[in-house]
Amino acid sequence: xxxxxxxxATRRRSAARQRLSRWDARVAPYLYISPxxxxxxxxxxxxxxxxxxxxxxxxxxxxxxxxFVGIENYATVLQQEYFWRSxxxxxxxxxxxSVPQVVLAILIAAALDTSxxxxxxxxxxxxxxxxxxxxxxxxxxxDLFGDRFGLINQALGLVGIDPVRWHVDVIxxxxxxxxxxxxxxxxYNALIFLAAMQAIPxxxxxxxxxxxxxxxxxxxxxxxxxxRNTIIFVVITSTIGGLQIFDEARMFDQAxxxxxxxxxxxxxxFLWQTGWGQQNFGRAAAVAWLLFLLIVLISLxxxxxxxxxxxxxxxxxx
Amino acid sequence: xxxxxxxxxxxxxxxxxxxxxxxxxxxASAINAGQVPLLPGGNFFANAKTVLDTVPFxxxxxxxxxxxxxxxxxxxxxxxxxxxxxxxxxxxxxxxLLAFVxxxxxxxxxxxxxxxxxxxxxxxxxxxLGAVIVPAMVNAFGVFWMTxxxxxxxxxxxxxAARVDGCSMIRTFWHVALPASRPGAAMLGLFTFIATWTNxxxxxxxxxxxxxxxxxxxxxxxAAYYVDYSLVLAGVVLAxxxxxxxxxxxxxQLVAGIMQxxxxx
Numbered sequence: 001x002x003x004x005x006x007x008x009a010t011r012r013r014s015a016a017r018q019r020l021s022r023w024d025a026r027v028a029p030y031l032y033i034s035p036x037x038x039x040x041x042x043x044x045x046x047x048x049x050x051x052x053x054x055x056x057x058x059x060x061x062x063x064x065x066x067x068f069v070g071i072e073n074y075a076t077v078l079q080q081e082y083f084w085r086s087x088x089x090x091x092x093x094x095x096x097x098s099v100p101q102v103v104l105a106i107l108i109a110a111a112l113d114t115s116x117x118x119x120x121x122x123x124x125x126x127x128x129x130x131x132x133x134x135x136x137x138x139x140x141x142x143d144l145f146g147d148r149f150g151l152i153n154q155a156l157g158l159v160g161i162d163p164v165r166w167h168v169d170v171i172x173x174x175x176x177x178x179x180x181x182x183x184x185x186x187x188y189n190a191l192i193f194l195a196a197m198q199a200i201p202x203x204x205x206x207x208x209x210x211x212x213x214x215x216x217x218x219x220x221x222x223x224x225x226x227x228r229n230t231i232i233f234v235v236i237t238s239t240i241g242g243l244q245i246f247d248e249a250r251m252f253d254q255a256x257x258x259x260x261x262x263x264x265x266x267x268x269x270f271l272w273q274t275g276w277g278q279q280n281f282g283r284a285a286a287v288a289w290l291l292f293l294l295i296v297l298i299s300l301x302x303x304x305x306x307x308x309x310x311x312x313x314x315x316x317x318x
Numbered sequence: 319x320x321x322x323x324x325x326x327x328x329x330x331x332x333x334x335x336x337x338x339x340x341x342x343x344x345x346a347s348a349i350n351a352g353q354v355p356l357l358p359g360g361n362f363f364a365n366a367k368t369v370l371d372t373v374p375f376x377x378x379x380x381x382x383x384x385x386x387x388x389x390x391x392x393x394x395x396x397x398x399x400x401x402x403x404x405x406x407x408x409x410x411x412x413x414x415l416l417a418f419v420x421x422x423x424x425x426x427x428x429x430x431x432x433x434x435x436x437x438x439x440x441x442x443x444x445x446x447l448g449a450v451i452v453p454a455m456v457n458a459f460g461v462f463w464m465t466x467x468x469x470x471x472x473x474x475x476x477x478x479a480a481r482v483d484g485c486s487m488i489r490t491f492w493h494v495a496l497p498a499s500r501p502g503a504a505m506l507g508l509f510t511f512i513a514t515w516t517n518x519x520x521x522x523x524x525x526x527x528x529x530x531x532x533x534x535x536x537x538x539x540x541a542a543y544y545v546d547y548s549l550v551l552a553g554v555v556l557a558x559x560x561x562x563x564x565x566x567x568x569x570x571q572l573v574a575g576i577m578q579x580x581x582x583x
Contacts, residue, residue: 017484021481021484021486024486024487025407025481025487026409028403028407028487028488029403029407029408029409029412030403030409032399032400032402032403032407032491033399033400033403033404033415033461035396035399035400035455035456036396036397036400036419036456036457036458036461037415039453039455039456040422040458042453043427043430043434043452043453044422044425044427044430046430046433046437047427047429047430047431047432047433047434047437048425048429048430050430050433050436051429051430051432051433054432054433054436107323108324108327111320111323111324111327112324114320116320116321116324120570120573122324122328123573124565124569124570124572124573125324125327125328125331125332126324126327126328126331127565127569127572127573127576128331128332128335128562128565128569129331129334130512130572131512131516131558131561131562131564131565131572132335132516132558132561132562133515133516133518133532133533133536133557133558133561134516134518134533135516135518135533135536135537136338136533136536136554136557136558137334139338139536139540139550139551139554140334140335140337140338140551140554141334143337143338143341143547143550143551144334144337151337183330183331183334187327187331188576191573191576191577192576192577192579194577195576195577195578198577236424240424240426244426244428244429246518246519247518247519247533250518250522250537251537251540254540254541268428268519271431272519272523275431275432275435276523281432281436284432285432285433288429288430288431288432289429291429292426292429295426299424
C-alpha cells in the first residue's frame with residue numbers, strides 16, 4: 001500500500017508521529033545522561049569550586065562566612081607543624097600500603113593463574129576481606145596490634161623480639177595502619193591482575209618456553225611488562241584512595257586525633273579535625289585544596305614513572 | 319608450592335574475622351589475663367546484648383539497609399539509562415561528554431566535604447539519611463561501567479529494529495536495553511551496595527549519634543568500650559555478618575565482576 005492510498009488524516013498523523021519520533025531521538029539521549037551531570041554539578045564540581053571560595057574566607061562551622069582573608073588560611077595551614085606531620089604520615093602510610101600491596105597482588109594473581117583445583121574457592125577466599133568495612137577491619141587489627149597483650153606482639157615474643165609499641169612509635173603505627181589497608185585491598189587487586197594475566201595469549205608462554213626461558217624469567221620479562229596498563233590502573237586508583245586514608249587512622253585509637261603526638265594523623269584526618277574539631281571551615285577548605293593538588297601531583301608523577309618503567313622493560317627485552 | 323602460598327594468603331584473609339569472633343565470644347577478664355584464646359567462649363550472646371543496649375544497633379542496621387538499598391537502586395537505574403545513551407544512541411557531543419564522565423572519576427569528591435556540609439546545613443538535612451543518599455545517587459564509575467557493558471552485550475540491530483517498529487526511545491530502553499543490561503546491572507548493584515554499606519567518612523560527618531549507619535555505630539561502640547575488646551569485636555561480628563552472608567551468596571559474581579571490569583577498564 002502506498003502513501004496515496006491512505007486517507008489524508010492518517011497521512012497527517014503519521015507525519016506528526018515522525019516529527020515526534022525525530023524529536024524524541026534528539027532529546028532522549030541528553031535526558032538519559034542528565035541525572036549524572038546534574039548530580040555531578042551539585043556534589044562534585046560545585047563543592048570543588050566552592051571549597052576554593054570558602055578557603056579564602058574566615059569561615060566558622062556555626063557562625064558561617066566571615067571576612068575575606070585572601071590566602072591567609074593557606075599561609076596558616078602551611079605554618080602548622082601538624083599539617084607537615086600529617087603530610088609525612090600520609091605519604092609514609094601510602095607508600096607502606098601501596099607498594100607491598102601491588103607486589104603481593106601480582107604474586108597472588110600469578111599463583112591463581114596456574115591450573116588449580118577449586119579455582120572459585122581460592123578466588124573467593126582472597127576476596128573475602130573486601131566485604132568487611134574498613135572501620136571493622138580497623139577495630140580487629142587494633143586488637144591484634146595491641147601494645148601490651150596484642151597477638152602480634154605475643155607472636156613476636158615467641159621468636160625473641162621485644163614488644164613493639166604500635167600505638168606510640170611513628171613507623172610501627174604506620175605499618176599497622178598500612179596492614180589494615182592492605183588486608184582489605186590486596187585480594188581485590190589480585191583479581192584485577194589475574195584477569196589481565198588471563199588475557200595474555202597462551203602461545204606467548206609457549207614461545208618463551210621454547211626459547212628456554214624459565215618460570216621466573218618468563219614472569220619478569222613476559223608477564224609483568226604485559227601487565228603494564230593494569231599496573232598503571234591499579235597504582236593510580238590506589239593512589240587516589242591511599243592519599244585519602246581516614247577510617248583506619250581515625251579508628252586507631254579512641255580519641256581519633258591521630259595519636260598523642262599526631263604520629264599517625266593523615267591529611268584527611270587533619271582536614272576533619274580542622275573543620276569539625278576546631279570548627280574552622282576556612283582552614284579546612286584550604287587543607288582540602290592542598291590535598292587535592294597533592295593527589296593530582298602524585299598521580300601525575302606516578303603515571304610518568306610507571307610508564308617509564310614498563311616501557312623500558314618491554315622495550316629492552318624485545 | 320602454589321597451594322602452600324595460597325593457603326597462607328587464605329588464612330591471612332580469614333583469620334582476622336575468626337579472631338574477632340573468638341574475642342567477641344569471651345568476657346573481658348579472660349582477655350585481660352593475656353592468654354591467647356583458641357576456641358570461642360560462651361559469651362557471644364551476652365556480649366551482643368550489651369552491644370545492642372549501648373549503641374542504637376537496630377536503627378543503624380535499618381539505616382544501612384535503607385541507604386545501601388536506595389543508593390544501589392538509583393545508581394543502577396541512572397547508570398543504565400546513561401550507559402544506554404552513551405553506548406547505543408547518537409547525539410552531538412557524545413564523545414566529549416563521555417570523556418568528561420571518565421575524567422571526573424579522577425576527582426576525589428571526598429574533598430568537597432566542607433561545601434557539601436554547608437549545603438546540607440542550608441537544606442536542613444544534617445542528621446538525615448537524605449544527606450547520605452542524595453549525593454551518592456549516581457556516579458561516574460557506574461555510568462562508565464554500564465556504557466562498556468551495553469556496548470558489548472546489546473546488538474545495534476536490536477535497537478534499530480525497535481526504532482523502526484515505532485518504539486519510542488523510552489520503550490526501546492525498557493523493552494530492549496533493560497533486559498540486555500541485567501547481568502551487568504546486577505554486578506554494579508552489588509558493588510555499589512558493598513561500597514555504600516562500608517562507607518564511613520561522609521556518614522560519620524553528616525549523621526548524628528542517635529541515627530547512624532553501622533560503621534558510625536561501630537565508632538560509637540569503640541568510644542564507649544575502648545578497653546573491652548570482647549564487646550567491640552562482638553559488635554564488629556554483628557555488623558559484618560550481613561555482608562559476609564551476601565558474600566557467601568554472591569561471592570562468585572563479585573569475583574566475576576572484578577575480573578570483567580579489569581579486562582574492559
